[in-house]
Amino acid sequence: MFRFVFLFIVIMSALEIGVFMWLGHVFSIWFVVLGIILTGIIGAFLAKQQGLETLSRARDHMEYGRFPKEEIFDGLAILIGAILLFTPGFITDIIGFILLFPITRKPIKKWMKDIFRNMINKGTITVFGRWR
Secondary structure, three states, X not given: OHHHHHHHHHHHHHHHHHXXXXXXXXXXXXHHHHHHHHHHHHHHHHHHHHHHHHHHHHHHHHHOOOOOHHHHXXXXXXXHHHHHHHOOXXXXXXXXXXXXXXXXXXXXXXXXHHHHHHHHHHOOOOOOOOOO
């Protein structure tokens, strides 16, 4: 798993640098800098808004005695999206925005649930125990 994450970070960094250079050449360096700042500001606003809505829904579920499983996956996706939006780069920003909007987050939540379900079924993690 660590190798995959390390390889992903190295490849993503190289791609982001390439996009920065290409956009800086096509438009200007100020376009790139302004784009990084604007996506960070817009991303922070959206992450806060979506996070507060998700927290509110989770509280409502818990008040009625229901477990907020959808909201947990929403919160995880929003957290990852916010982290990606604070990372300088346009590719990570696109992925971050995909994770912030509820309509595009839905298929990713399904994928995340499948991963967790497979991990539980394989015994990689236990529900009421320690990580193996």
